[in-house]
Amino acid sequence: MTDTAPRPEDFSGTGPDGRVAVVMITHNRRDEALLALDRLRELPERPHVVVVDNGSADGTADAIRGRHPWAELVASPVNLGAVGRNIGIDRVGTPYVAFCDDDTWWEPGSLRRAADALDAHPRLGVVTGRILVEPGSREDAINAELLHSPVEGPAWMPGPALGSFLAGASVVRRSAFRAVGGFSERLLLGGEEELLAADLATAGWELVHLPGVVVHHQASTVRDPHLRRRHGLRNTLWFIWLRRPLRAALRRTRDVVGSAPRDRVTALALLDAVRGAPWVLRERRPLPEHVERRFVALEESQRSSPARRYVS
Known part of the structure; x- marks a missing residue:
């Protein structure tokens, strides 16, 4: 599937935005995945959403089919980890893809702002947003590091240049992601972004932090x-x-x-x-x-x- 070129009216103002899709991965977090999809459905951008269920044994896939038939579901029989995002990104044709974990959600308007930045800067490969910790919308400790990143970037960058990124808080250029091979099958999940970020930079893509792009994170209680x-x-x-x-x-x-x-x-x-x-x-x-x-x-x-x- 090739990237499609949305018409200008698809992403003007505050209505639906045809430039950005969302890929969410989940594993044995049925209730949290359902809540995340509730929130994604309310976004004004109305993104195409692909959910990759990584071999859940708690009925996640069936629950999504029943409550959220509008979302595209990929039910993997095994846990693919971050590679589930590769599977999801191959299912969409938008030029940009926002990643979403089952315990994160994008603030309304943030996907549009990320797409605007990616439109304006053709060598930008990744936009990483500001993370607010829930409950309470507190600043995540990583925000200060992102804002004051020591990485030097070109003068045209719309924000601080980054060396790596946080997948659950980032929007990627689909063509760049696919060109470097996406997430490694070896790494499964946990710090998997650093290798991909290095390969993107080697291929000439820039990574940026934009505080106006906001994602909320309420850490799951279902984790090891x-x-x-x-x-x-x-x-x-x-x-x-x-x-x-x-x-x-x-x-x-x-x-x-x-x-x-x-x-x-x-x-x-x-x-x-x-x-x-x-x-x-x-x-x-x-x-x-x-x-x-x-x-x-x-x-x-x-x-x-x-x-x-x-x-x-």
Whole structure:
């Protein structure tokens, strides 16, 4: 399927916007997925929504069919993790796609603002929004880091340049996403964005933070924080070994391992990472110098950030 070109009247004013679709992934969170779809249906942009159910065993797919037949459902028999987003993005033809988790929702008008920015800047690949934590609409700790990103971007950028992004709070250019292969099948879920962001930057795409694009996040109570930390730590190490030059890889490995709790979850994550070393070495492709500079610039904030701790 090729990207379609919506007519100007499709996205003028405050009515439906034909430029942006939404892809949501979910796994064993039936009630939260249903509520997320309630909110998506109320958006003034009226986006085409694709839900990828990652092998849920709690009746999520049937519940969506019954309550939200307007949404396009892909019921995977297995948990694909972030690759579910790749499946969803292949189902739409809009030039831009907003990702949505089952515990996040976009503020009305935000999808339109992201699409306006992507329209205005053809080399922009990803727009990452401002995250408000619910209940209470509190600023997420990561917002300050996004707003004061140390990454240098070109003068035309409409906001702070980023080195990576947060999938559940981002709108991507579909053609750019597909050109670099989307999310890696190896990483499943947890810190999977860093590798994709590096590959987008290597291909010449920019990533930006726009505070006027707002997403709300009410962290699910149905989650395994230890497994998420295990995967996140493993994936961070795999990214470092896959893309960072040797000296930087050694330095970042030391920092990441040194800052992780000394417990069973960390030990399992390290074991997982080492077991993946053969394929990592086969697929290793160090970043070009101009992209590596972005990740060097981020190292201090990664070391000191309260929002990036590998704890559970």
